[in-house]
Amino acid sequence: MTSFRFLHAADIHLDSPLRGLARHDGLPATRIREATRQALDNLVDLALREQVDFVVIAGDLYDGTWKDAGTGLYMARALGRLVQAGIRVFLLQGNHDAASHITHDLPLPDGVQRFGTRAPETFEIDHLRVALHGQSFAQRRVEQDMTPRYPTPVPGWFNIGVLHTSLSGHGEHETYAPCTPDALLAKGYDYWALGHVHERAVWGDGPHIVFPGVLQGRHIRESGAKGATLVSVTEGRVTAMDHLPCDVVRWARVAVDCTDLASESAVHDAIGLALRDAMDETLGDRLLVARLALSGATPLHARLAANSGALRIHAQQIAEMLPGAPAIEKIVLTTTLPVEGYPQPQLGDDLSRLLEEALADPLLLDEIEADLAPFLATLPAVSETDQGDAALARVRAKAWTPLLSAAADTLRTRFTTEAGDS
Structure with a gap:
């Protein structure tokens, strides 16, 4: 076997409508709405820069049917850049872009292959001796385990299973194509490229079962770095798995400790310090969108709660004066009065x-x-x-x-x- 590298991405949700932004005054809505497109561009740039041999996208290229042709054209342009560079793309449809749910379709050029919906199928890369096995969603809701019908591994080749699934149930995500890590391992594949769960997760020391997570966080529940997994394979074994960010907007819960703070100016200073620390962790020219969580026992407890609107305005002003101008999504107050003396x-x-x-x-x-x-x-x-x-x-x-x-x-x-x- 030869050495090769591939990118595993999922849950691009291109042009996701991002409902609910209007509820939060002061957010740069246009910049946030365009983030999924810029993250897709970053994915393509990453593939080109790392000179990967192929890209796997494990479902939910779109958030649903396109509102207009611009969504499909943007995806076609991105995939076209990969194909023109000689990078093959393997993709399947998940619950958000299931065949029955998408009213438009994307003509696929040579070099882009999509797993069918009727039964699992296998795509082979002969010169790398790689076999990819997968099946797209025909309907949005798939309640049964799809993996029993997945084919047996190709002997002597590196076998990749591609699947959009909630696995055995994962947090807030709805259950689709449920299965278990043990059942996946029993298939005998060398790597499972999964999609649907928006938090990155890895099971096992090998064969690896991997959710790369959503490509771009779209709200506060998708906080932290988001991107794709770069997989390196040498002589039939995974030798490295690197999670590389593609996001351009990063959501973060920022804690502000107000314990014993006795003046509003002290609270403002604490907010500024917490935002600076969060900006240092965000890195680069990404937009930080922060939910400030003020906690601790403070004599200002009642005043903060009674003047939450003014507090938000002050926080936005503080943020605007910082390098990178982070945005304030919301302020959550869980402060209390000190037990003694009040x-x-x-x-x-x-x-x-x-x-x-x-x-x-x-x-x-x-x-x-x-x-x-x-x-x-x-x-x-x-x-x-x-x-x-x-x-x-x-x-x-x-x-x-x-x-x-x-x-x-x-x-x-x-x-x-x-x-x-x-």
């Missing part, structure tokens, strides 16, 4: 008691659901990757316990503020 609101025990009584009263919960039903009916449909704010997600799920708890916390803060101002 009167605690007496309302807490009463609210706790009322909350317990409310959650134990099925008639009251039914009334809450009935009152919210007209509101729920006005909400637009959302995709599995765009659940919106936590409060809305809880309303959709009828999760009354955390909603009532949040309402109680808000009341506590209001009463604390009034007590401190009196």
Whole structure:
């Protein structure tokens, strides 16, 4: 066998609509919306720079059917650059770009091969002695394990299984083509190139089962570096797997410790320091989009909660003055009053008691659901990757316990503020 290298990518979601950006004032929406295209360009540049022998894309090139031909033209241009450089591309369709879900199609030039939907098929690269086995989704929802029908490995060759799957269930992602790592290993392939799970994950010391993760994070739940996996193979064995970033917008949860801070200027300084540290980790000319999480026991607890709008404006101003001008997606306050030296609101025990009584009263919960039903009916449909704010997600799920708890916390803060101002 000869030595070779390939790039494994998945979940490009080109031109993803990125619903919900309008809820966050001050975000550079245009730059964020164009990020999936720029990340695709970075993937192609990476393949050219590293002179890989081929590229594997394990599903979800698109987020759904194209809104216009521009999406398909952009993908065609990117794939064309690879083909012109002599780099072969192997791709399959996942749940977001399943054959039944995409109303447009992309004419594939020589050098780009797409796995069919009727049954698993094998593509071979003779001079490298590589065999790739895979099957695209015919329908968006695939509830059965697809791997039992995958072919046996080609003897003496490097065998790659390509599959869009949730594996045996993975976090917030819906279940598609479920299977287990043990079942994949039993196929006898040398590498499993998976897609669908948006966080990078690797199982086993070999053969490796790999999710490269989404190519470009699109919201705060897709935080951290995003990109593709560069795989090096020597004499039939994987000798290196390097996760290389392709993202141009990086989402991050930035912690700000407000413990014992007694002035708003001190809080502002802490925000600036936390953002600088986060910018140092982001690297390059990427846009950092930060969710600031303020925590700790501080005498400013009530004032921060009562003036959250002004706090956000100050945070945005601080960010604008930093190199790279990070964007503020949201501020989450979980600060508390110091235990010693500050009167605690007496309302807490009463609210706790009322909350317990409310959650134990099925008639009251039914009334809450009935009152919210007209509101729920006005909400637009959302995709599995765009659940919106936590409060809305809880309303959709009828999760009354955390909603009532949040309402109680808000009341506590209001009463604390009034007590401190009196």
